[in-house]
Amino acid sequence: MDFGLSEEQEMLQETIRGFAQNECPTTRLRELFDEGEGHDPALWSALAEMGIAGLIVPEEHGGAGMEILDLALVAEVLGEFAIPGPFLGHSLAIRGVMLAASAAQQANLLPDLASGEMIATVALQEADAAWAPESWTARVRDGRLTGEKTIVSHAALADRILVGLDGGGLAWVDAKGQGVVIEDLGGIDRTRPVYKVRFEGAPAEVLEGGSGNAWQLVETAAVLLAADAFGSATKLIDLDVAYAMEREQFGQPIAQFQAIKHTVARIGTDIEPARALFWYAAHCQDAIEAEAGRAASVAKAHITDRAMNAARESVELHGGYGFTWECEVQMWFKRIMLDRSLLGTPDQWRERTAVMGEY
Amino acid sequence: MDLEYSAGHQAFRDEVREFLKGWPLKGDEAKRPQEEQEQIFRKRGIEAGYVYRAVPKQYGGSEQPSDAIKDRIIIEEFYAAGAPRDLMSQGAGLMVPTILEFGTEEQKERWIPPALTGEENWCQGYSEPGSGSDLASLQCQARLDGDEWVLNGQKIWTSSAQRAHMMFGLFRSEPDAKKHEGITYLLVPMDAKGIEVRPLREMGGGYEFNEVFFDDVRVPVSNTVGVRGQGWQISRATLVHERNLIGNPNMMREAFSDLLDLARSRTLNGRPANEDAGVRRRLAEIEGYVQTSQLSNMRQFTASNKGKMLEVMRPMMMNKVAGTDTMQMIMKCAYDLLGGDGVIAPTEDELDTWGRKTTSSGWVLQYIFSMGPSIAGGASNIQRNIIGERGYGLPRDLRRTS
Numbered sequence: 001m002d003f004g005l006s007e008e009q010e011m012l013q014e015t016i017r018g019f020a021q022n023e024c025p026t027t028r029l030r031e032l033f034d035e036g037e038g039h040d041p042a043l044w045s046a047l048a049e050m051g052i053a054g055l056i057v058p059e060e061h062g063g064a065g066m067e068i069l070d071l072a073l074v075a076e077v078l079g080e081f082a083i084p085g086p087f088l089g090h091s092l093a094i095r096g097v098m099l100a101a102s103a104a105q106q107a108n109l110l111p112d113l114a115s116g117e118m119i120a121t122v123a124l125q126e127a128d129a130a131w132a133p134e135s136w137t138a139r140v141r142d143g144r145l146t147g148e149k150t151i152v153s154h155a156a157l158a159d160r161i162l163v164g165l166d167g168g169g170l171a172w173v174d175a176k177g178q179g180v181v182i183e184d185l186g187g188i189d190r191t192r193p194v195y196k197v198r199f200e201g202a203p204a205e206v207l208e209g210g211s212g213n214a215w216q217l218v219e220t221a222a223v224l225l226a227a228d229a230f231g232s233a234t235k236l237i238d239l240d241v242a243y244a245m246e247r248e249q250f251g252q253p254i255a256q257f258q259a260i261k262h263t264v265a266r267i268g269t270d271i272e273p274a275r276a277l278f279w280y281a282a283h284c285q286d287a288i289e290a291e292a293g294r295a296a297s298v299a300k301a302h303i304t305d306r307a308m309n310a311a312r313e314s315v316e317l318h319g320g321y322g323f324t325w326e327c328e329v330q331m332w333f334k335r336i337m338l339d340r341s342l343l344g345t346p347d348q349w350r351e352r353t354a355v356m357g358e359y
Numbered sequence: 360m361d362l363e364y365s366a367g368h369q370a371f372r373d374e375v376r377e378f379l380k381g382w383p384l385k386g387d388e389a390k391r392p393q394e395e396q397e398q399i400f401r402k403r404g405i406e407a408g409y410v411y412r413a414v415p416k417q418y419g420g421s422e423q424p425s426d427a428i429k430d431r432i433i434i435e436e437f438y439a440a441g442a443p444r445d446l447m448s449q450g451a452g453l454m455v456p457t458i459l460e461f462g463t464e465e466q467k468e469r470w471i472p473p474a475l476t477g478e479e480n481w482c483q484g485y486s487e488p489g490s491g492s493d494l495a496s497l498q499c500q501a502r503l504d505g506d507e508w509v510l511n512g513q514k515i516w517t518s519s520a521q522r523a524h525m526m527f528g529l530f531r532s533e534p535d536a537k538k539h540e541g542i543t544y545l546l547v548p549m550d551a552k553g554i555e556v557r558p559l560r561e562m563g564g565g566y567e568f569n570e571v572f573f574d575d576v577r578v579p580v581s582n583t584v585g586v587r588g589q590g591w592q593i594s595r596a597t598l599v600h601e602r603n604l605i606g607n608p609n610m611m612r613e614a615f616s617d618l619l620d621l622a623r624s625r626t627l628n629g630r631p632a633n634e635d636a637g638v639r640r641r642l643a644e645i646e647g648y649v650q651t652s653q654l655s656n657m658r659q660f661t662a663s664n665k666g667k668m669l670e671v672m673r674p675m676m677m678n679k680v681a682g683t684d685t686m687q688m689i690m691k692c693a694y695d696l697l698g699g700d701g702v703i704a705p706t707e708d709e710l711d712t713w714g715r716k717t718t719s720s721g722w723v724l725q726y727i728f729s730m731g732p733s734i735a736g737g738a739s740n741i742q743r744n745i746i747g748e749r750g751y752g753l754p755r756d757l758r759r760t761s
């Protein structure tokens with residue numbers, strides 16, 4: 001019985017944290033945020049060299065062979081530093097391949113993905129908030145994919161797209177090939193731009209491993225989004241504390257007012273204990289399959305909701321400055337907006353929790 | 360991370376389950392009064408090494424080698440079986456750990472055994488009319504006269520003082536010392552001459568807590584726990600035990616499960632309430648908090664097991680306020696599910712049984728009771744001060760110095 005991180009896991013987080021502090025401090029993040037590309041090739045290749053691009057890819061295919069929990073721990077730190085880049089979609093595409101592709105397909109696809117030289121993303125959600133696998137309508141006929149997906153992160157950057165199909169299957173598509181039309185949606189989170197992708201008879205390879213894994217993929221997404229939101233919220237609390245100590249009104253630091261202290265305590269109490277919630281949800285995907293669905297539902301709903309609340313409180317705590325573009329709070333505020341709204345809102349995941357818990 | 364139990368611990372769990380087949384009692388024993396039955400079974404639990412594991416045998420405990428995982432298995436299994444284990448009373452839960460840590464040999468031998476069996480009940484004499492959140496400002500006086508303390512003053516919100524044989528309390532022994540330094544921790548017989556207990560009626564209608572008045576009450580100096588003037592430091596240790604009693608995640612899980620049953624039994628707009636989309640969302644939102652508390656508790660458990668307590672100081676500070684807030688969420692949701700039945704007052708019977716949640720007015724009583732833990736043992740707003748100051752390093756409030 002050990003509900004804690006291993007030394008390797010703690011070191012993994014510390015390594016990425018150290019890297020992020022050096023290579024993407026807030027000044028650099030600000031530049032990337034204003035550029036709005038949501039990507040820095042140097043940053044991505046450095047992360048790939050550290051093994052982050054292929055973290056869960058088995059070693060025989062050139063990856064680090066780690067677990068979903070490790071992936072979620074990385075997502076937490078990337079959220080904490082709001083690191084721009086295709087980590088989310090790329091990791092989910094790998095997860096989809098590992099869940100649904102045949103052994104031959106895996107041997108073919110995973111090595112390029114593991115090195116990070118080939119960048120992939122996932123296209124799951126369709127219009128009208130149709131994010132659950134049952135509602136997907138994209139279909140492959142005679143090797144050609146038709147359908148429309150939305151809120152696809154980093155579609156313009158990606159080389160390949162893993163697409164969710166009618167009936168829960170998954171297909172592999174060349175994002176730069178014919179029949180793929182990509183439209184920038186002008187996403188709010190400028191560290192992770194989102195696109196609409198139309199497939200007009202694009203050549204597609206259907207993953208052969210069956211169609212029963214779509215929910216598992218969506219649940220992995222839920223866990224990674226929850227972990228990212230958790231990391232983002234802890235960063236906001238740090239910003240709140242620093243600002244409250246520095247900002248003076250009525251002749252004293254505002255941190256000395258209980259209204260401010262209690263705001264920090266409230267959002268801290270909402271966020272800090274929930275670390276265990278995303279750990280558990282991730283660990284269930286690795287080791288406790290029967291609990292994985294419910295745990296992912298609870299983690300996505302609870303953490304992204306509480307993190308969004310923390311973000312709104314953080315803006316308020318920063319006063320008029322908090323409302324500006326200049327204030328760094330907005331970058332994490334918007335990061336959490338994406339974590340919360342992509343692939344199911346808290347209300348939708350709560351209904352799923354109710355179904356899985358047989359209320 | 361590995362949530363599987365080792366083979367040894369799994370075998371231990373089986374052993375505990377086997378033992379628990381003895382509860383409820385059978386045959387003639389089952390005809391005895393409930394309290395006696397619990398005492399009989401608790402005694403067996405001590406003999407088997409499952410109850411009062413941290414208390415030495417000579418004081419009535421079972422003195423087992425420290426094994427936090429075994430402790431957890433015992434709590435889980437006894438809880439699931441509804442079997443009596445360590446009393447969660449103020450005596451066994453709060454006084455005993457304090458005496459074990461700070462008491463003399465004579466005090467341990469005299470006071471611990473009857474507190475463990477429940478033969479002697481204890482109450483806690485901390486709060487005073489002018490000293491609630493600012494407990495260290497307490498004024499209830501202890502003056503040394505020969506080999507006796509002479510007590511004068513008043514305590515308030517003293518739960519179960521009317522049934523208590525003894526009080527452990529804080530008294531000002533050095534009126535000229537700084538406020539945290541002039542306090543002494545004393546054990547006071549409740550039948551001493553000069554003590555008067557006056558009941559206070561709670562908003563729920565019952566009479567569980569009291570005012571206690573001291574008028575030249577004489578207590579032997581041998582009833583001093585630890586060093587004279589060090590009572591404040593000693594009481595901090597007790598407070599940790601009290602907050603742990605309050606933030607129990609098993610209790611939360613059970614209350615949530617009762618809430619689900621309530622939702623299934625009520626109707627809303629002509630349909631079972633548990634089919635209503637709004638109710639379902641609200642229940643799932645509460646489950647988020649319940650799971651968070653349980654899992655955060657597991658994380659703290661592992662960390663303290665590995666000697667990494669410092670890493671979980673923040674979530675530990677948050678247990679009480681998170682736990683009581685979640686219990687309140689559960690009770691608020693239950694109250695709304697009652698609809699119009701929520702205006703019916705609890706019966707005398709329900710007051711006696713602390714509102715078992717089988718009737719709607721029992722739930723009403725629980726709805727009211729759920730306010731209590733948010734205030735007892737450090738009100739939530741004080742907890743938030745502690746989280747802000749010690750958890751996040753914010754400066755202390757400006758306070759007037761006297």
